[in-house]
Amino acid sequence: xxxxxxxxxxxxxxxxxxxxxxxxxxxxxxEFSFREVGPIDMKGKDRPILAYALTGERTTPRTSIxxxxxxxxxxxxxxxxxxxxxxxRVGRTEVVLIAGEPGIGKSRLLTEFIGLATSAEDxxxxxxxRVLRWTFSRVNQRSYAGFIEPLLVELRIDPxxxxxxxxxxxxxxxxxxxxxxxVAPTLAQFFHLPGSTEPPSDSDEWKRSMFIIVYDVIASLAxxxxxxxxxxxxxxxxxxxxxxxxxxxxxxxxxxILLLLAQRAGPGSPEPRPVRTNFSQLVLEPLSDxxxxxxxxxxxxxxxxxxxDKIVGRAGGNPFFIEESIRSLVDSGAVAKDExxxxxxxxxxxxxxxxxxxxxxxxxxxxxLPASAKETIQIASVIGQRFGDRVLREAGGPRVADxxxxxxxxxxxxxxxxxxxxxxxxxxKHAVVQEVAYNTLLVRRRVExxxxxxxxxETVLGEGVKDFLPALAHHYLxxxxxxxxxxxxxxxxxxxxxxxxxxxxVRLAEQALEVYEKLERTDxxxxxxxxxxxxxxxxxxxxxxxxxxxxxxxxLEARDPNSDEVATVIxxxxxxxxxxxxxxxxxxxxxxxxxxxxxxxRTREKVxxxxxxxFMSRRGAKSTDEDWEASLATAREALAIAEExxxxxxxxxxxxxxxxxYRELGNFREAYVQNKRRLPIAxxxxxxxxLIDAHTMIAVSALVLGNFAEAIEHASTARSLALETExxxxxxxxxxxxxxxxLLSGDFVGAIAAAARRDSLQTSSRWHIxxxxxxxxxxxxxxxxxxxxxxxxxxxxxxxxxxAACDFLTAVYGLRESESSYHxxxxxxxxxxxxxxxxxxPVAVLAAARWRIDDQxxxxxxxxxxxxxxxxxxxxxxxxxxxxxxxxxxxxxxAEKLIFDAVQAFATLRLDYERAVALxxxxxxxxxxxxxxxTQELEEARAIAERLGAAALRTAVEQVAVPS
Numbered sequence: 033x034x035x036x037x038x039x040x041x042x043x044x045x046x047x048x049x050x051x052x053x054x055x056x057x058x059x060x061x062x063e064f065s066f067r068e069v070g071p072i073d074m075k076g077k078d079r080p081i082l083a084y085a086l087t088g089e090r091t092t093p094r095t096s097i098x099x100x101x102x103x104x105x106x107x108x109x110x111x112x113x114x115x116x117x118x119x120x121r122v123g124r125t126e127v128v129l130i131a132g133e134p135g136i137g138k139s140r141l142l143t144e145f146i147g148l149a150t151s152a153e154d155x156x157x158x159x160x161x162r163v164l165r166w167t168f169s170r171v172n173q174r175s176y177a178g179f180i181e182p183l184l185v186e187l188r189i190d191p192x193x194x195x196x197x198x199x200x201x202x203x204x205x206x207x208x209x210x211x212x213x214x215v216a217p218t219l220a221q222f223f224h225l226p227g228s229t230e231p232p233s234d235s236d237e238w239k240r241s242m243f244i245i246v247y248d249v250i251a252s253l254a255x256x257x258x259x260x261x262x263x264x265x266x267x268x269x270x271x272x273x274x275x276x277x278x279x280x281x282x283x284x285x286x287x288x289i290l291l292l293l294a295q296r297a298g299p300g301s302p303e304p305r306p307v308r309t310n311f312s313q314l315v316l317e318p319l320s321d322x323x324x325x326x327x328x329x330x331x332x333x334x335x336x337x338x339x340x341d342k343i344v345g346r347a348g349g350n351p352f353f354i355e356e357s358i359r360s361l362v363d364s365g366a367v368a369k370d371e372x373x374x375x376x377x378x379x380x381x382x383x384x385x386x387x388x389x390x391x392x393x394x395x396x397x398x399x400x401l402p403a404s405a406k407e408t409i410q411i412a413s414v415i416g417q418r419f420g421d422r423v424l425r426e427a428g429g430p431r432v433a434d435x436x437x438x439x440x441x442x443x444x445x446x447x448x449x450x451x452x453x454x455x456x457x458x459x460x461k462h463a464v465v466q467e468v469a470y471n472t473l474l475v476r477r478r479v480e481x482x483x484x485x486x487x488x489x490e491t492v493l494g495e496g497v498k499d500f501l502p503a504l505a506h507h508y509l510x511x512x513x514x515x516x517x518x519x520x521x522x523x524x525x526x527x528x529x530x531x532x533x534x535x536x537x538v539r540l541a542e543q544a545l546e547v548y549e550k551l552e553r554t555d556x557x558x559x560x561x562x563x564x565x566x567x568x569x570x571x572x573x574x575x576x577x578x579x580x581x582x583x584x585x586x587x588l589e590a591r592d593p594n595s596d597e598v599a600t601v602i603x604x605x606x607x608x609x610x611x612x613x614x615x616x617x618x619x620x621x622x623x624x625x626x627x628x629x630x631x632x633x634r635t636r637e638k639v640x641x642x643x644x645x646x647f648m649s650r651r652g653a654k655s656t657d658e659d660w661e662a663s664l665a666t667a668r669e670a671l672a673i674a675e676e677x678x679x680x681x682x683x684x685x686x687x688x689x690x691x692x693x694y695r696e697l698g699n700f701r702e703a704y705v706q707n708k709r710r711l712p713i714a715x716x717x718x719x720x721x722x723l724i725d726a727h728t729m730i731a732v733s734a735l736v737l738g739n740f741a742e743a744i745e746h747a748s749t750a751r752s753l754a755l756e757t758e759x760x761x762x763x764x765x766x767x768x769x770x771x772x773x774x775l776l777s778g779d780f781v782g783a784i785a786a787a788a789r790r791d792s793l794q795t796s797s798r799w800h801i802x803x804x805x806x807x808x809x810x811x812x813x814x815x816x817x818x819x820x821x822x823x824x825x826x827x828x829x830x831x832x833x834x835x836a837a838c839d840f841l842t843a844v845y846g847l848r849e850s851e852s853s854y855h856x857x858x859x860x861x862x863x864x865x866x867x868x869x870x871x872x873x874p875v876a877v878l879a880a881a882r883w884r885i886d887d888q889x890x891x892x893x894x895x896x897x898x899x900x901x902x903x904x905x906x907x908x909x910x911x912x913x914x915x916x917x918x919x920x921x922x923x924x925x926x927a928e929k930l931i932f933d934a935v936q937a938f939a940t941l942r943l944d945y946e947r948a949v950a951l952x953x954x955x956x957x958x959x960x961x962x963x964x965x966x967t968q969e970l971e972e973a974r975a976i977a978e979r980l981g982a983a984a985l986r987t988a989v990e991q992v993a994v995p996s
Contacts (some may be wrong), residue, residue, distance in 0.1 A: 041083055044072050050086040086273045103144045104136065104330075104351070105323035109314050117161075119310065121258045125284035129266075129304055131297040132316030134464050135390050135929070138294040139167075142262055143314070145292075149260065157409045161290075162186070165449050168268040171416030174502055175272040175533030178263050179246060180223055180553030181454055186253065191454065192496055197225040207252035215245045222531065224499060226392045230530060238720035239532035240756060243279045244354035250280060251287045258288040265417075265463060266302060267296035272533030275758075278305040304893065318349025327354050332367070336377065339384060354464060356393040357386055359443060361398040394468040408435040409444060412458070413469035414481040416503065418448050420456035422621045425490035427481070455497070483511030501527055502536070505543065518547035518556070525563060534567045541567070554591070558584045565604065572761055574614040577665050594629055596637070602626035603637040606644035610651065611685070616654060620648065639682045641931065642670035646689040649696070649861050657697060664693035684713045684722050691729060696866060703731035720757040724750045732747050735769060736870050738904050738941055740777040744770055745891040755792060768801040773807050776871065776905070778844075778945030778980050783809035784817065800830045804838035811846035812945075814983035818842055833860040841872075844879050849990040851883045858890065869894065870901045874909035881913040884920065905946070908937035919957055930958045945985070948976035954987050959992075 045051040051072075072083050081737035103110070109130075116126040130138050150160040164182035174180070188202050189196055197220040204212035204219070220228035222242055253259055263269070263277065281291055282305070295301045297315060304311065319327075324344045328335050347353040361367040366379045379501070387393045392939055398409060411428045412419045425433035436458060439445035448459040460466040473481065497504060499526035509517035521544035530539035545560040561584040568577035585601045606623050608614040616622055623645050630638040646667035649655040667689035674682040691706035707729040714722035727750035734743040747770035754763025767789060774783035787806035803825040809816035826840055836856035843850035854876065857863075863872040873894035880887055893914075898906035915930030931954045939949035950975040958966035970989055975985035 038364075038776065039197055041072065045085070051083045052086065053083060078283065093129055103140065104326050105318070105319045106141050109141055109316065110145055110148070112312065112314060113141075113292070114148070116151055116310070116312065117145075117258075117260075120288050120290040121161075123286050123288050124310060125281070125287050125289045125291075127281050127291040127304075128293065129311075129313045130292070130294045130316060131301070131313065133297060133318075135350045135462065136316045137316065137351045138316060139264055139462075140351065142292055142294060143262065144261070146260060154422075156652075159257070159261045162253055162256070163260045163262065164253075165262040165264070167264040167449075168266060168270075168273070169417030169455075169463075170268045171503060171506055173526050174499065175270055175536050176222065176276055178269060179250075179276055182261075183246075183249060184223060184454070187249075189225070191223060191225060191499065194226050196220075196223075197227040200225070204249070206254075207249065207928060209248070215248075218242050218245050219249065222821065224527075237720060238758075242531070243276055244283075246276065247280050247283050252287065254287050254289045254449060258290070260290050260292060262292045262294075264294045267300055268417075268463075269302065270533065271535035272531070273529070274302055276376070281305075281311075286489070289476075290378065292805045300985060319351060320349065321345075324349055324354055325350075327351060328358065331358055334377075336385045337497070342384070342386050346388060352464070353390045353393060354535065356390070359511070360387075360393055360397050360400075360864055363397050363442070365852065368457050380984070382390070388784045390464060391468050392464055392647065397442070397444070398465075398469055398472060401779055402435075402438065404431055404435045405438040405442075409439055409465075409469045410473055410477075411481055411485070412436075412439075412445070412460070412471070413466045414478065414485050414507075415456070417463060417466050418456035418459040420458070420492075420661075421494045423456070423485065423488045426492050427484045479510065479512050481511075482507045482509075482515060486513070486516065502540065505540065509543065509547070514547045514551055518551065518553070519543050522556070522560065525560070529563060529567060534571055537567050554587050558587055558597075561587075563879070569608065569612075572759060574608050574612045578605055578608050578614040578616065581608070596629070596635075599626050599629040599635075599637045599641075602629075603640035603644070607685070607691065610644040610647035611688070619651070623648070634676065636674075636677065636679055637684060639670045639677070639679060641664050641672045643682070643685050643689045644675070646670065646686075646693065651691065660693050660696045664690065664697065666692055680713050681719065681722070683715055684710045684717070684726070687713075688722075688725065688729070691733075695729075697731065698870075698897070698902075699867060700733045700736040700870075700901055701932040704730060704737060707733065720753055720759065721762065724753045724757075724759065724762045724766070727753070730763075731769045732867060733764065735773055735776070736740050736901055736903055740773045744777070745775040747773060751789070771802050771805040775809050776943075777844075778943065778982070780809040780812045781981060785816075787821070800825055800828050800834055803830070803842060804834060805826065807838050808841035808845045811842040812984055813981050814846070814987070818846070831856075831860075833862050833864065836860040837862045837872075840876070842881070844875060845984065847984045849883050851885060854880055854883060854885055854966070866897065866901070869897045870906055871905045873897055874903075874906040874913070878909050878913040878916070881916040881920075904937070904941055905943060908941065908943075908946065908950075911937065912946075912953065915957075916953060919953070924957055924961050928961065931957055944976050945980055945982060948973040948980075948982070948989075951976075952985075952992060956992060968994065 041051045041053055115686050116128050120126045130141065132138050146163055146165075150163065164186055166178045166182050168178060184191055189200070189203065193199070197216070200216040200220055200665075201212040203596060204216055209215060217229065218238075218241060221230070221246070248490070249753065250259065250261070263273075266274075266677060267440055276292075277291070280289075304313070307993075321344050324347055325340055328340050343354060343357045347357065347744060358367075361384070366384055368376060368378055368492045387396055398406060401409065408428065411432060412424060415423060415427070421433055421436070424436065436445060440447070440458075444461055444465050446461050460469075470478075486504055489504055489507070490497060493500060501520050503526050505517055505520035508514075508520060520935075521540050525537050525540035525544060528534075528540060535747050541560045541563045545557055545564070548554075548557040548560060561580045565577040565580035565584070568574070568580060581601050581604050585598065585605070586756050588595065588597045588601060588792055602622055603626055605614075605616065606619070606626060609616045609619050609622075616702065621639055626637070626641045626964060627645070630641065635806045643666075646663045649659045649663040652659060665922075667686055671686035671690060674686050687706045687710045691703040691710075694700075695703035695708060700849065705724050710722065710726040712728075714726050727746040731743045731747035731750065733739075734746065747766045749771060750766035754760055754766065771783050771786035774780075774786050784806045787802040787809075790802045803821045807818050807821035807825065810816075810821060822838055822842070830838075836853065836859070838859045839850070840853040840862070842848075843853045857876065863869050863876065878884075880891070894906075895910060897903075898910060911930055912934035914928045915934060919922075919927035931950055935947055935950045935954055938944075938950055951969045955966040955969040955973065958969065970992060973989045977983075977989060
């Protein structure tokens with residue numbers, strides 16, 4: 033410390049006090065006791081100086097030992113980290129996950145590597161990377177803490193500054209943001225800065241925009257200097273931080289970022305998600321006995337073999353166990369300094385006991401602490417992995433707080449890294465130390481201390497408690513203060529919901545609910561159940577959402593079974609069960625009951641209930657046209673009320689119901705129009721569920737209407753949205769529609785590519801349509817992948833209908849006769865549903881004509897469906913089928929006219945593949961009529977087959993037998 037700095041620090045001291053800097057504190061805290069003063073702003077310094085006040089000289093300086101053993105047995109892991117770092121430095125984002133048992137050396141390995149990466153022989157290297165570091169804790173699991181705290185420190189933002197939000201745009205401008213005023217409000221909400229407004233929307237789109245902005249900040253920091261982002265104890269991480277972590281990892285690919293992650297191995301630790309970046313995992317194995325002995329020898333080279341072997345044998349290769357065992361020997365007096373200051377063994381090795389477990393070693397060390405230090409570590413363990421001087425002083429008193437120095441000297445507690453200090457200036461050296469210290473407390477004492485810690489938080493932090501709501505909920509819950517526990521649990525749940533930390537929101541709301549129910553606060557219990565149901569619904573957990581609503585319904589019915597509140601709950605339940613996939617045993621009765629309550633009213637609840645009734649027909653096994661006509665009328669009634677009330681979300685819902693009814697009635701043109709109306713509404717609501725569904729429904733209608741390009745466009749958009757918003761379950765129908773549109777448009781390579789995207793959705797499905805579509809496309813281009821996809825279909829335990837459909841379509845597109853496959857699909861009930869009947873029914877009719885199969889009832893049914901839906905491609909295929917049968921009967925003139933009409937229709941519809949197949953049929957008829965122009969049509973068909981890559985069709989054209 034320079035003389036000028038010392039003078040300025042002392043000027044800040046009160047009369048009669050002596051202040052020192054952190055550097056002086058570290059050198060003298062074993063001989064003198066201090067209390068933390070806090071950061072002091074000093075002129076000419078970029079950052080505040082942390083100061084300590086001298087409180088006195090220690091009467092009995094604590095004996096300590098500084099274990100500075102070199103990193104042992106981890107050079108291979110260091111080399112792998114360095115390789116990842118060198119890759120990141122040249123612009124390739126890397127992710128390395130380090131896993132291992134507690135005490136195995138994960139943090140030590142990271143610290144050693146960071147030191148190597150940031151230092152040079154003559155000090156700090158000029159191109160040293162920027163380091164952001166955070167260690168998660170099981171207490172006060174604040175949403176996104178692993179990103180909020182390090183970024184606040186790196187950006188030099190004081191979260192308690194009333195002007196922090198207004199200063200944020202300038203900070204972002206310094207990072208190179210072109211329009212910081214547009215993105216700063218979202219970042220302020222993410223940081224919970226004073227004056228920031230509540231998020232304007234709870235939609236997934238807002239959450240995604242927030243994630244993108246956070247990523248952009250991190251990427252901007254990395255572009256200035258390579259970034260090491262270190263997250264430790266990932267097994268304690270909140271789910272929101274994990275979600276944002278994998279978003280950043282998947283989005284980054286060409287940014288100089290090395291994400292270093294550390295977690296315990298085994299159950300309870302999060303599974304890594306697939307990312308676009310280079311991902312590697314290191315599992316730290318226990319050290320060998322020889323490596324473990326080297327740690328001891330580096331500290332005590334005179335250690336008797338008997339004692340060294342005893343420690344090594346107990347340690348099982350765990351470095352932390354070894355270090356704590358050595359410190360335990362010093363604590364117990366078994367090892368002490370002689371008159372010359374040299375360490376000596378005071379007892380016989382055989383008489384010394386080494387605890388059998390790591391927890392046992394740490395417990396023994398804590399037991400030997402002086403009474404005040406032991407009380408301090410116990411109170412600190414209640415506060416959590418990190419703890420502050422002010423909270424500790426408020427909860428335990430000045431004497432207890434001053435004993436922190438002894439814990440630091442004993443190497444049980446460390447000073448927290450700058451990015452962690454908002455939660456406290458100190459942290460336990462290892463999570464195991466905190467766990468063991470906490471477990472030394474009797475239950476009654478724990479309850480008392482949790483209560484005192486909670487009160488201390490409120491007293492010390494004032495308005496700042498908003499950043500510690502989960503901690504306060506935790507301490508009041510374990511402190512047996514139910515009213516306060518419920519209050520803070522609910523506030524924390526609302527805060528988590530606002531920033532899309534859904535797992536935390538549910539956990540905290542359920543925590544509040546449990547207390548509310550014990551306190552018989554029914555209104556608050558219903559409020560909590562509503563939040564739980566809403567969040568479960570966002571996550572696609574529809575049965576769990578329904579269960580929450582059912583619990584709320586039971587509470588409300590006990591008060592008044594005919595209240596508007598009951599109708600509201602029933603309306604939500606009905607929507608979950610009709611529009612989504614939740615299941616209720618008496619859904620029809622439930623809807624009728626809700627409608628009876630709202631009879632004569634024009635309310636939102638009535639809209640939801642009418643829409644649910646309109647959707648009921650699709651749950652019926654054999655709904656008739658009369659059922660769908662009634663559904664259409666009900667949906668229109670609901671739509672009129674929703675539009676009258678200006679309920680945009682409900683208008684979109686009703687348009688969906690109207691469009692679905694039109695679709696089932698075969699009016700795909702009107703279904704298309706209704707779903708088109710939904711798009712701008714869903715976009716304005718930023719409702720990804722509505723947007724995905726609307727795009728998918730438009731794609732399906734466009735498919736039947738023959739607009740394959742538009743079907744592909746909307747299906748691809750829906751699939752991409754489902755992936756971006758992490759709702760893969762909503763992307764399956766879009767993916768199937770996209771692949772089918774590619775197949776029907778003659779883009780066989782595109783169909784296979786679309787089917788390959790199935791893996792990106794990463795979820796199970798009852799349907800495996802993409803496999804059978806890909807197999808058919810592969811058959812068309814004579815690719816060996818036909819068998820690959822057929823085998824995948826079988827391995828996926830596809831239904832008999834799916835297997836039969838695959839065999840039939842591969843025969844059709846492979847231009848192979850297979851009468852057995854036709855009979856198999858008819859036995860299995862394929863095609864099934866109006867869309868399949870419209871699209872694939874005519875294909876089956878044409879195949880039956882080629883293979884001379886008589887199935888007139890089916891032919892008539894498909895003709896009726898084609899007429900009803902107005903499917904132009906289907907009409908052309910049926911005309912072609914009639915021409916093929918005429919040719920087989922020898923009615924060549926009739927066959928020529930019919931097939932020529934089909935050729936012309938396919939040309940008008942721009943269906944080149946179907947046109948080429950029809951040209952091949954037409955050439956056969958012309959040849960049979962003795963006309964010379966058949967060769968021209970064969971050449972044209974061959975040219976189309978070449979352009980489409982349809983090898984099976986090209987081969988079939990070349991094999992057409994014509995008279996010489």
